[in-house]
Amino acid sequence: MSTDTIAAIATSLSNSGISIIRISGENSLNIIKKIFITSYEIKPNNIIYGKIKKDNIILDTVLVSYFKSPKSYTGEDVCEINCHGGNQITKEILELVLENGARLAEAGEFSKRAFLNGKMDLTKAEAVINLINSKNSTQARIASNNLEGDLYNKVKELREELILLLANIEVSVDYPEYDYEELENNKIINLIDKKIIDINNIIKTYDHGKYINDGVNVTILGKPNVGKSSLLNLLAKTEKAIVTDIPGTTRDIIEERINIGNIILNISDTAGIRDTEDIVEKIGVKKSIEKIDETDLVIYILNCEDEIEDKDIEILSKIKNKQINLIVVINKVDKKDKLKFDAIIKKLKEIDIDEVIQMSILNKTGVEELKNKIEEIFYSNDLDFENELIITNQRHKDLLKKAVNDLEKAKIQILNNEPIDIVSIVIKSASDSLGQIIGSNVSEDIINKIFEKFCIGK
Template identity: 40%
Template sequence: MLNNDSIVALATPSGAGAIAIIRISGEEAISIGNAVFQSIKGKDLTKQKSHTLHLGHIVDQNKTLDEVLVSIFKGPNSYTGENTIEISCHGSTYIQQQIIQLLLRKGCRMADPGEFTLRAFLNGKLDLSQAEAVADLISSDNEASHQIAMQQMRGGFSNEIAKLREELLNFASLIELELDFAEEDVEFADRSQFHELLNRIELVLKRLIDSFAVGNVIKNGIPVAIVGEPNVGKSTLLNALLNEERAIVSHIAGTTRDTIEDELVIGGIGFRFIDTAGIRETEDHVESIGIRKTFEKIEQAQVVIYLLDSSLQSADGSLQMNQIEIEKIKNQFPLKPLLVVGNKSDLLSEKEAGNLKSEISNLNLISAKQNIGVDQLKNQLLSFVNTGALRNNETIITNTRHYDSLLKALDEIQKVKFGLETNLSSDLMALDIREALYHFGLITGQVTNDELLGNIFANFCIGK
């Protein structure tokens, strides 16, 4: 799958900017760059040291395209493990296209998505989980997802898996050796040590698998549904949380007939707030569709905020109706954290506020319009996220492919453990060990195929 031809792509975002970087990688990368570059000091790029910068011009025959800086990285001491140059030019889209077209005429090929990182993997500069972390790092949009991607790219996860795989491989070799001496009925693998290793591997795998629940929501943002009766201030609360006029606010009940979503970073964690249509009995066909969508969004959410108008709770039946709706959500979604929030608290006396809190347990009183209690609400949302693993720099799984392989590896380890405890024959136990090693290898790329690599790197941006 590894091509030795030279590839080229824009490494910075497309469009005009102050500067742009055009990257070339391949065996002939430096000589191709040298063919279009004229140094202001007459340097020959092919004779320069690695990791050096050179000022000059990109020239197409007698036409100067731009004044540039060229960076040289000689393989294997480069990102891809191959000869690589990066041309820093001015950020005009015209200049970018002219230089790239010139390089294509000189023998380069346009890089496929993720091909630079694919070459880094194939040349042993990164393992597969680290390569995937590159894409996660590029797409990270908050502190937590950035921290997880950096930890994985530095090899935290793959080192942990590689160590377990090596220890298991050592025992597998001894088990396989026993098969060669089956007639002598000898044991080379210490069964008590092997059992201890299996217990340790099982604990590590379970911890990593459990971390996916946290890692997945951190990577993709934690969805929070804001629900409640019409006109209680759901859209006002969304605007207050985002600190901008994102949703239409009106005194007319049922203004929000569709869900509105926006994202906010709180304490380095991304939250995706969903403002939903008001929950009430209605004969309006369009509004009823919005209400149905509300319950769909509750199903998808990790956290639910039930908002009520605290100034109306003394009205006939209003308190009881809200209590019924709260219980309905609790019963229908028992595992979802539910925050009950009373809006318009600025309209309450101290006594009324106290009475309302005694009627509804764990009630949070706020005024979205006056921005009272909104910061406390943000802190409470943050408390639902288990950030302890982040603070302790523990490995957190965010990749579905890794999660699937870990589940399958755990299943095989448990089969081996059962076989060991029930004195299963070594040849059958060896089959389960091989399967566990296979799933470990899938994570780090020690076991790959073209289809797997194609699926992974197809999601990368071109130029990385």
């Protein structure tokens, strides 16, 4: 591991009250002593007033804090210079620090050192990135809980239980004269089953976690002129998409990211679906239909002035068959004709669609019902986002799945009376997968990939 001293600006570069230049490594204090003039003694865990001096020029009046190894973020000697916020002065001080022996830190290098020095496990490091990147309070709470060690503790507990199980299995290998075999096997299978349930319960939270982190992909579909682009504009509160009364106005997919409550929606407005000879529109329609396969939710809009057509029924049935979340909106109810409306409802019932949301997008009615419905689908009531362990990270999910697969395999081996030392290899592999979540036995490659996602200065 490199032990050189690194430095970077830890705050964002803009005009602000203060900026922080962070230095970590065995040379930190020496560098400070070369550039910092103070009448106070520099002691660990103290913040000291003084001036930064380059040659004979005072660059800034600052506060310097010193954290002595191992009691620091990185586990190394760390000094932080709190200078006045502002591009110029912050950069000048950083340059001075670099001239005096530090190297510019890479993205995430402080946190990587913290991990390598055993100051935090990988789940906490990953929570740091999530906390910095969070866009709403739910994301922030989940990240903060994992920074407190929720995921770490759970994985550690599961891993210890598997190691205990391994120990028990190995006892029965060592003392085969005790003829407990059948009893033991049942006991082991029960224990494995319990662990599989525990791990699967964590895996299940991933979809919600993913929605919280990356957002829900929503596609607005329907025939031309039903009000798809109007809905996008209304939800996004901008005139993002062109709206006219000419059917076939939208030709390409228009995307917008919006927040409703605590949910991020990645909304795609699409070209109205119809048979057309227009080459450009034809490509747009093809794209609209293809979008169905990569979406978490379709909002399908019908116009209450029109009759429902075979094409509508065909596409709605396709969405239902693929078990994709679906909300049917009947728009333009400001022009509602009861007979036509009832006919639409009747046809929808024939394909098992009983629930619709009535809207007048023009008059902004029905928006709350629509938002509530989206929240109902994606903001699961049975998950307590503030307090429950929720995973949001694909790496965690993949490793948990790998552990479950190994445990399932071990069960089959036991049922087939395969030698117990073979079973124990597979259980050991499950326990290793859990270990990788918190950072034991992870390859340098994976570590580098994780920390590359950090910003410089963290």
